[in-house]
Amino acid sequence: MPLSKVGEKRFNVINNSVPRIDGVDKVTGKARYAADIYMEGMLYAGVLRSPYSSAKVVKINADKAREIEGVHAVVTCFDMPRRQSWATYMYLTDVIRYPGDCVAMAAAESKELVDEALAAIEVEYEELPGVYTIEEALAEGAPLVHEKYKNNIFTDSYYPIRKGDAEEAMKKADIVVEREYRTQYIEHSYIEPEACVCYINPNDGAMTVHSASQNPFFTRRYVADVLGVPMNRVRMIQETLGGTFGGKEEGAGLVAGRCAYLANLTKRPVKFVFSREDSFLESAKRHPFRFRYKAGLTKEGKIIAWIGEQVDNCGAYNNQTQFMNSRASIHSAGPYEIDNVKTDTYGVFTNNVHSGAMRGYSSPQIIWAQEQFIEELADACGMDELEFRRKNLLHDGALTATGWPIEHCVLREIMDYTAKETDYVRKHKEYKTQKNERKRRGIGLAVTHRGSGLGAESPDASGCMMICNEDGSVMINSGLAENGQGLKTAYAQIAAEALGVRYEDVKFFGTDTHSIPDCGMTVASRGTVMGAQSVRKTGEKLKGIMIQNALDIKAFPLEEIEKKYKLKAGSLSYDKLEVKDAELLNSEFFLKKYPEVKVPFKNVCNTCLWAGKQMAAFEWFMPEALNQDHHTGQGKAFPTFAYGCIVAEVEVDMKTGYVDVLKVTASHDVGTAINPALIKGQIYGGIVMGQGFAVTEDVITGKRGQKTKNFDSYIIPTAMDAPEMKINIFENDDPAGTYGAKSIGEPATEGVGAAIANAIFNATGRRIYENPADLETILLGHKLQ
Amino acid sequence: MERIKVSFTLNGKPCEVMTKPYSRLLDMLRDDLRLTGTKEGCGVGECGACTVILDGKAVTACLVPAPSVEGRNVVTIEGVGKEGKLDPIQEAVLKEHALQCGFCTPGFIMSAKALLDENPFATKEEIRRAISGNLCRCTGYEQLTTAIYEAAEELRKLNKTKI
Numbered sequence: 001m002p003l004s005k006v007g008e009k010r011f012n013v014i015n016n017s018v019p020r021i022d023g024v025d026k027v028t029g030k031a032r033y034a035a036d037i038y039m040e041g042m043l044y045a046g047v048l049r050s051p052y053s054s055a056k057v058v059k060i061n062a063d064k065a066r067e068i069e070g071v072h073a074v075v076t077c078f079d080m081p082r083r084q085s086w087a088t089y090m091y092l093t094d095v096i097r098y099p100g101d102c103v104a105m106a107a108a109e110s111k112e113l114v115d116e117a118l119a120a121i122e123v124e125y126e127e128l129p130g131v132y133t134i135e136e137a138l139a140e141g142a143p144l145v146h147e148k149y150k151n152n153i154f155t156d157s158y159y160p161i162r163k164g165d166a167e168e169a170m171k172k173a174d175i176v177v178e179r180e181y182r183t184q185y186i187e188h189s190y191i192e193p194e195a196c197v198c199y200i201n202p203n204d205g206a207m208t209v210h211s212a213s214q215n216p217f218f219t220r221r222y223v224a225d226v227l228g229v230p231m232n233r234v235r236m237i238q239e240t241l242g243g244t245f246g247g248k249e250e251g252a253g254l255v256a257g258r259c260a261y262l263a264n265l266t267k268r269p270v271k272f273v274f275s276r277e278d279s280f281l282e283s284a285k286r287h288p289f290r291f292r293y294k295a296g297l298t299k300e301g302k303i304i305a306w307i308g309e310q311v312d313n314c315g316a317y318n319n320q321t322q323f324m325n326s327r328a329s330i331h332s333a334g335p336y337e338i339d340n341v342k343t344d345t346y347g348v349f350t351n352n353v354h355s356g357a358m359r360g361y362s363s364p365q366i367i368w369a370q371e372q373f374i375e376e377l378a379d380a381c382g383m384d385e386l387e388f389r390r391k392n393l394l395h396d397g398a399l400t401a402t403g404w405p406i407e408h409c410v411l412r413e414i415m416d417y418t419a420k421e422t423d424y425v426r427k428h429k430e431y432k433t434q435k436n437e438r439k440r441r442g443i444g445l446a447v448t449h450r451g452s453g454l455g456a457e458s459p460d461a462s463g464c465m466m467i468c469n470e471d472g473s474v475m476i477n478s479g480l481a482e483n484g485q486g487l488k489t490a491y492a493q494i495a496a497e498a499l500g501v502r503y504e505d506v507k508f509f510g511t512d513t514h515s516i517p518d519c520g521m522t523v524a525s526r527g528t529v530m531g532a533q534s535v536r537k538t539g540e541k542l543k544g545i546m547i548q549n550a551l552d553i554k555a556f557p558l559e560e561i562e563k564k565y566k567l568k569a570g571s572l573s574y575d576k577l578e579v580k581d582a583e584l585l586n587s588e589f590f591l592k593k594y595p596e597v598k599v600p601f602k603n604v605c606n607t608c609l610w611a612g613k614q615m616a617a618f619e620w621f622m623p624e625a626l627n628q629d630h631h632t633g634q635g636k637a638f639p640t641f642a643y644g645c646i647v648a649e650v651e652v653d654m655k656t657g658y659v660d661v662l663k664v665t666a667s668h669d670v671g672t673a674i675n676p677a678l679i680k681g682q683i684y685g686g687i688v689m690g691q692g693f694a695v696t697e698d699v700i701t702g703k704r705g706q707k708t709k710n711f712d713s714y715i716i717p718t719a720m721d722a723p724e725m726k727i728n729i730f731e732n733d734d735p736a737g738t739y740g741a742k743s744i745g746e747p748a749t750e751g752v753g754a755a756i757a758n759a760i761f762n763a764t765g766r767r768i769y770e771n772p773a774d775l776e777t778i779l780l781g782h783k784l785q
Numbered sequence: 786m787e788r789i790k791v792s793f794t795l796n797g798k799p800c801e802v803m804t805k806p807y808s809r810l811l812d813m814l815r816d817d818l819r820l821t822g823t824k825e826g827c828g829v830g831e832c833g834a835c836t837v838i839l840d841g842k843a844v845t846a847c848l849v850p851a852p853s854v855e856g857r858n859v860v861t862i863e864g865v866g867k868e869g870k871l872d873p874i875q876e877a878v879l880k881e882h883a884l885q886c887g888f889c890t891p892g893f894i895m896s897a898k899a900l901l902d903e904n905p906f907a908t909k910e911e912i913r914r915a916i917s918g919n920l921c922r923c924t925g926y927e928q929l930t931t932a933i934y935e936a937a938e939e940l941r942k943l944n945k946t947k948i
Contacts, residue, residue, distance in 0.1 A: 019879060026887030027875040029822020029862035033888060036821035112805075189922050191826045191834050192888040242824070242888030243922050276827040484886025484923055677882040684925030685885065711831035711920060718917040719926040 001396065003413050003730045006673045012585065013496040013503050014739055017677030021489045021508065022240070022482070034195035034212045034239040035273045042197070043072055045262050045272035046114040047092075047102040048121055049281060053705055054130030054143070054351040057094035057103055057123060065120040070109040072266045074117055077103045080261070086225040087319040088146075089250055089354070091258050096125070097145055097316035098351050099705040100281035107262040107270050130351035132702045134290050134311050137348040145316055145349035154314050154347040157321035159329035161401050161633035164340035169305035173296025177380045181293075181369035183771045185313075185699035186286035186692075187708070188358055189716050192242020193279040194251055198223075198260040199269035201235065207260050209236045213252040214244040214483055216511045217518040222253035223260045231513075234260075238511040244483045245689075246357030246523065250319055251283040277709045284356025285699055287312040287321065287347070289328075291369040301383045301391050306333045308343035310366070315354035321347035326457045327524075328362035330628075330637045333401040334370040335411055335449035336392045341401045352701045357523060359686070363450060363750040364693055368771060371446040371754035375761070386419055389447060403634040408734035410669050411643050415447050418645040418667040418728065427649070431762050441662075442650045442763025446754035451638030452671075452736065452743045453530040456628040460526060460639075462519040464534040466495060466542050467616040470609040472587060472602025474499065474506045476538075479519025480531040481511045485745055486678040487527045493674055494532045494738060498539025499546075500584035501601060525743030528674055530639075532738040534621035542617040547579045549613045550589050550604045556582070561597045640736035642747050643669040646690075648723075648755035652763045657778035659695045661721075661756060667728040671742035676729060683727050683748045690752020691723065692716045695772050793854045796864025804851050811835045811846035814861060822862035822891045826920070833919030836892035837861050843899035845918070862891035865898060873939040874898055874932070881932035885923035892919045897933040905941050909934055 009015055025031040050057075062074045077083060077092040084090050092102050106117040131137040131145065137152040145152055170176060196211040207227060213219040213236070220236040227234070236256075241248065259272040274282070289312045296305035310328055314321045325345045332343035347355075378388035393411045400406055419425060427443045434440055453460045465477040476495045482488045488508040496503045519531065550556065551574060558572040572591075583592050587601040608615055628635035649663040664687045673679050696715040700707040708714045734740060757768045760778070770777060776784050788803040791813065804813045814820045814837070826834035828847050835846040838860040866872040874897050877883070884890045893916055900907055900915035907915070912933045913926070921929065 017882065020882065020884070022887065023879045023884065024871070026884050026890050027871065027878050027894065028866065029820075029891040031887050032821070033824070035825070036815075038816075038819060189920075190886065190888070191832055191920060191922055192824070192886065193826065241886060243886040245922070273825075276829070276832075484888075486885065681882050681885055681924055681928060684927040685921075685923045686925070688925035689922065710829055711827050712829055716920060716922065718920065719913040719930060720917040722913075722926045725925065725927055 001408065001410050001413065003410060003417060006676050006729050006731055009672060009731060011497060014493045014674045015672065017675055018489065018493060018503050020486060021492055031240045033192055033242050034197060034210050037197045037210055037271065039197065039199060039269040042269040042271055043107040043109060043266060044111045044114050045105060045107045045259055045270050046118055047258065048104040048118045050096040050099060050101050050103055050125065051705065052096055052125055052127050053099045053703055054128045055096040055125040056128060058126050059124040060103060061122040062104060065106060065117040068113060068117055068120065070113045071106060071117045072268065073107040073262055074121070075105050082226055082228065085222055085253060085257055087250065088317045089254055091226065091254060098353055099701070100353055105258055105262065107266055130703060132350050132352055134313055134348055137350050145351060149349055152349045154318060154321055154349055157325045157347040159325045159345045159633060160631065161329050161332055161341050161343045163401060163403050163634060166305045166307050166340040166342035169340035170296040170307065173304055174299040175297045175380050176294065177377055178294040179373055179376060181291045181372065181769050183289050183365040183368060185288050185701065186358060186697050187280060187699050187714055188245045188247035188283065189714070190243025190245060190247055193274040193276055194248060194255045194283065195273040196256045196259045197269060197271045198256065198263040200263065200267065207234050207264065209234065209256050209260060210239050211236060211252055211256045212241050212248055213238055213256070214241065214248040214481065215521040216481055216513050217479060218249055218521060219253050219256045220513045222257040226257040226261050227264055236513040238481050241483050245359040246361070247283050250356055254282065276711065280709045281353065281706055284354050284358070286358035287314065287324070287355035287362065287365065289365040293369070293373050295377055297377060297381050299381060301381045301388050303336060303338045303377065303392050305340045306338045308332050310343065310345040312347045313352065313355060314347040314349050315352045316349065317354045318347065320356045323457050324357065324361050327451065328366060329633055330402055330451060331363060331366055334374065335394050335447055337394050337398040338401070353706060359689065360746045360750045361524060363746065364690065364753050367446060367448055367751050368753040368757060372757050372767060375758055386425065389415065393447070394449065402628060402637045404636045406641065408640065408732055409643065410730065410732060411447055411449065414643055414645045414667050414669060414730065418647050418665055419445060422647040422665050424647055428762055438654055440652050440654055440763040442652065442759040442761070443647065444755045444758025444760070444762055445645065445647045446751040446758060448644040448747060448751040449641045450743060450747050450750065452640050452642055453526040453638065454524050455638035456626045460530040460623045461621060462531045462534040463517055463618060463620045464538040465516055465616065465618045466499065466538045468546065468605050470606045472505060472600065472605045474501055476506060476508045476535060477516045478531065478535060479511065479516050480527050481522045483522060485527065485682065486675065487522070489678065490528050490674045491532055491535050494535045495539050498536045499543050501587040505587055525745040528741050529737035529743050530623060534619055536738050537621050538617050538619040541619050543584055544579055545614055545617060546604065547582045547584055547589065549608045550582065550599065551577055552613065553604065553607045553611055555589060555599050555604045555607070556591060557597065561591065561594045564597055565594050640734050640742065642671065642742040644747050644751055646751040646755040648752065648759045650756060650759040650763055652760060652778060657775035659760060659773055659778065661691050661695065661723040663724040664752060664755070665726040667730065668744060668747055669730045669732050669742065670744050671732050671734050671737050672740035673729055673731060674739065674741050679729055679744050680727055682744050684725055686748025687725055687752050688717050688722045690749045691756065693772065694753040694756035696774060698772055698774065789852060791852055791855055793856060794858045796860055806852065808851035809847055810837070810849035810851050810854055813851040814846060820861050820863050824888055824891065833892045833896065834889050836895040836919060838895055838899050841899065841902065843896045862894060865894060873943065874901065874936040877932040877936035877939065878929070881928040881935065883924060883928035883932040889919060889921045893921065893929055897936065901937050901940055905937055905944065907937055
């Protein structure tokens with residue numbers, strides 16, 4: 001399938017880099033984030049965390065804290081009736097399962113008083129044995145993090161893939177290669193720490209929550225549960241969100257739950273803002289994985305058998321691994337056509353911080369391991385690594401690991417394009433034989449495929465409300481949320497395209513759980529590709545309604561049209577005109593045959609209001625059902641896949657082990673580019689996040705607690721570290737997503753780490769089996785700690 | 786609680802604040818003056834979300850004791866742009882789509898402004914250095930660097946017309 005560049009499709013509003021809807025508010029500092037809210041009589045909240053990773057609270061005494069003037073509430077783990085959230089996470093607990101667990105919380109008139117109150121609480125702990133690594137967790141007789149889960153195996157997160165007969169095929173292989181790879185904990189590092197303000201609305205008594213939440217409805221579930229009230233007694237308003245990347249889900253729920261509990265207890269507004277240390281300790285992390293892959297090859301370089309074990313470290317509590325591992329299993333054999341696949345994916349509990357959703361949802365780890373493994377396989381049969389990939393890549397009609405025929409596949413084309421553009425072959429060969437002792441150059445490549453949307457994980461349904469006002473302005477509302485990615489802008493574009501109005505006339509005012517039904521989570525890069533399907537559907541429906549309205553109120557000046565087009569007087573008549581004869585475009589109506597006579601949208605809206613016409617619509621979008629067998633993983637797992645290829649160029653200092661990422665070229669198949677500038681922003685950001693994953697980022701945690709608590713020890717790339725970046729955006733005729741759009745948020749970052757690791761190998765001849773490729777790993781091949 | 790008076794110039798106007806003696810400049814701006822465009826991201830001077838301009842230099846307001854600005858000149862994001870018009874740096878950030886979640890954006894604009902006020906001929910390398918104290922997790926800095934570079938060109942044009 002040939003690659004096509006942006007601009008070959010024909011649209012009015014989408015496919016254009018319109019300015020962000022929220023841009024001016026953000027550059028002037030006026031945009032309001034949850035921590036920016038101040039209220040009369042507002043109290044501040046804080047929590048007391050355990051200094052141990054695994055322990056039990058023997059005694060706790062908060063009397064002194066309660067006596068401090070200005071302290072309005074002190075709640076210990078023994079005073080709170082519903083101390084467990086609706087999921088397994090604890091608001092407060094006497095059983096310490098990881099170093100972020102909280103034993104008490106307080107609300108007081110100032111932040112300083114909160115600190116004073118927490119410091120005055122006396123706690124006696126009994127330290128308990130714990131498990132911190134996957135090996136420790138799985139060891140015979142290991143202490144259990146949860147009694148319910150034997151051997152610490154999170155059974156609900158187990159997903160097998162069984163395609164063909166991998167064990168038999170392995171026996172027939174000419175060459176068998178086996179490797180193990182490991183990844184680390186990664187912190188989302190959104191710059192806005194978690195924040196929330198809760199108060200009881202005096203008008204209807206509902207608990208009102210202003211929160212930095214990725215998924216407002218998800219947060220509402222925590223608040224209604226902790227208060228023991230129906231969901232219609234909790235109103236969650238999403239404030240401008242300062243980044244999330246999958247992070248402000250459970251963590252945001254815990255913050256809001258505690259904050260609402262304290263607001264209800266004190267009957268005062270309460271503000272709870274995390275310090276960066278709080279955020280590092282309690283927010284979810286990207287799952288560390290241990291990958292064991294074994295592949296059987298023919299001597300001609302065809303992979304005939306693939307056996308894999310993918311084990312992830314879930315930490316102490318979890319609400320994500322049982323969904324994430326579905327994706328991890330579906331992608332467990334990479335973007336390759338392999339007849340015999342047997343993989344097992346499961347999580348284990350440990351006494352570390354909980355792992356959760358983070359941009360990629362297992363793919364950055366998986367691709368990092370697989371794309372290195374693929375090169376080791378190529379090497380094992382003495383083949384060039386590009387030729388080896390070409391021989392094995394998925395292509396139209398080939399069956400995925402789940403046994404489904406793939407369509408609209410551009411893997412090979414995108415790889416060849418990117419390799420050519422970067423002069424990959426020549427450089428790769430040249431660097432292999434470089435003589436330089438101190439600084440060595442390397443170039444590396446990775447190919448990616450990503451199931452778009454939620455796939456078989458859960459139904460990708462959503463709803464949208466669209467309202468035309470009397471002045472021709474349009475409001476849209478959807479349960480999906482602006483997280484900084486530009487969803488409001490993309491949705492306004494899609495609404496404008498579907499309804500036929502100008503982009504400037506549409507506003508998406510943000511998410512308020514009192515105004516729209518739960519439309520599922522804003523996750524999995526589904527916002528545009530699937531979530532916006534309901535926006536398109538509603539827009540198209542409302543367009544029909546508004547055209548009918550225009551005909552009903554006789555908005556078209558028929559006499560004028562007849563004159564202008566020199567038609568016989570009286571030849572046009574409303575009796576003969578139907579919806580299909582008229583069009584609404586750029587906020588103007590016209591008759592399709594006589595497009596030169598336009599009727600402003602706002603005039604029609606104004607008349608319609610007074611004529612009592614319907615000027616709003618709500619539509620629900622339900623995608624086609626996917627059918628994947630849970631015992632074998634076989635079946636259709638995703639509506640479609642997005643493809644990518646990343647090439648990274650590095651310079652490694654062989655004396656210090658420092659990896660300088662010089663250049664990254666990223667090519668992505670985005671289906672349809674709704675807003676190319678926003679897509680570029682996603683890709684640039686994804687590259688730099690992938691660089692951090694590959695080279696510097698690592699949350700150190702274990703028996704002695706979590707060492708990494710702020711950006712002084714957790715190193716994310718700065719503007720001086722970021723590489724030179726080249727982006728290629730390709731479109732595709734695949735019709736599965738909204739206007740053909742595919743996911744980009746997660747594809748943008750998932751292949752970068754792998755390309756960098758392969759570039760490091762090209763430079764040094766050393767494989768990275770344990771991420772990140774920090775100084776120790778480069779120089780010693782392992783970590784010192 | 787005991788409070789002390791701090792007098793200084795804020796966004797071009799004289800300002801007097803009664804604040805807690807141990808307030809950081811960041812607390813005084815946000816909690817006392819409700820100028821919430823200056824954000825707190827880390828509290829240890831690493832992320833740059835609280836960047837303001839103090840006597841012409843970009844500083845992280847979380848590391849500046851509030852009383853130490855007595856008699857000095859502070860500019861925050863609220864003081865950028867004149868007479869309701871956006872500053873060329875803000876315009877360029879919008880034009881280049883150099884923002885996403887926006888939480889770090891005010892800090893970047895302050896660092897960029899401090900640089901361009903001092904050196905209107907800044908190269909891209911100098912721009913990267915000047916904003917390297919500001920962390921952004923969304924944008925990858927590319928569009929920001931371009932935006933600041935373009936803003937510098939625009940500012941030079943504007944200054945020429947003035948002369």
